[in-house]
Amino acid sequence: MKSTPHIAVLDDEVDITQLLANYLPAHGFRVSQTHDGDGLIRLMERDPADLVLLDLGLPGEDGLSVARRMRGQWQAGLIIVTGRGDAVDKIVGLEVGADDYVTKPFDLRELVARIKAVLRRMTTPAPSTPAPGNSRALCFAGWRLDIDARSLRDPQGLEVALTHGEFELLSSFARHPGRVLSRDFLLEHTRGREAAPFDRTIDVQVGRLRKKLQSPGGSTEIIKSVRGAGYILIPPVSHD
Structure with missing residues (x-):
């Protein structure tokens, strides 16, 4: 900037x-x-x-x-x-x-x-999680999230456009696979306490992400809602 x-x-x-x-x-x-x-x-x-x-x-x-x-x-x-x-x-x-x-x-x-x-x-760069070989790409269910390039590619290798908020949200999920993340946790890691969030911010953004993570013919559920608790990234994540 x-x-x-x-x-x-x-x-x-x-x-x-x-x-x-x-x-x-x-x-x-x-x-x-x-x-x-x-x-x-x-x-x-x-x-x-x-x-x-x-x-x-x-x-x-x-x-x-x-x-x-x-x-x-x-x-x-x-x-x-x-x-x-x-x-x-x-x-x-x-x-x-x-x-x-x-x-x-x-x-x-x-x-x-x-x-x-x-x-x-x-x-502000998102906090990084140490990975084998200092990898900065997170892969799940054929998708590739490049942290440094701030880009997402689908299983066919095509880039999928993400807003800043969507990228930060997906990064939080990819860094904590298999863990239920509460709305408060996600708000803190995507917007920070300095910004007053409005109701349903995370729900709306998760809804947008789900639509973008639907590859043609794909049936794998990527992000699942956990009633009363939050959301969870289902596929395992590997470091590329």
């Missing part, structure tokens, strides 16, 4: 984007403003942002659709900033890969803290 993190602000309210463009540089960020989904895509192609602040209530293409397009092409951090505060919108935001969710009206100092927390999680 660049020494001065680049933040893209997408909101149809010019007053909001201008407020953030004036406030965030004093806290060490470079800011770009845009007001619709196409504008964000053009910005990301021209000058990729490290993190996007995305409003849901956009005219035309809604914010969730924009988030899906963004997640399909870039691995930037994503914080949804919106006036929609109900639980359904928060869950859907997580499902499309948001790293955090801030409801308007927001406190500028809190927003800065959340931006820094997401950027810190993106740049």
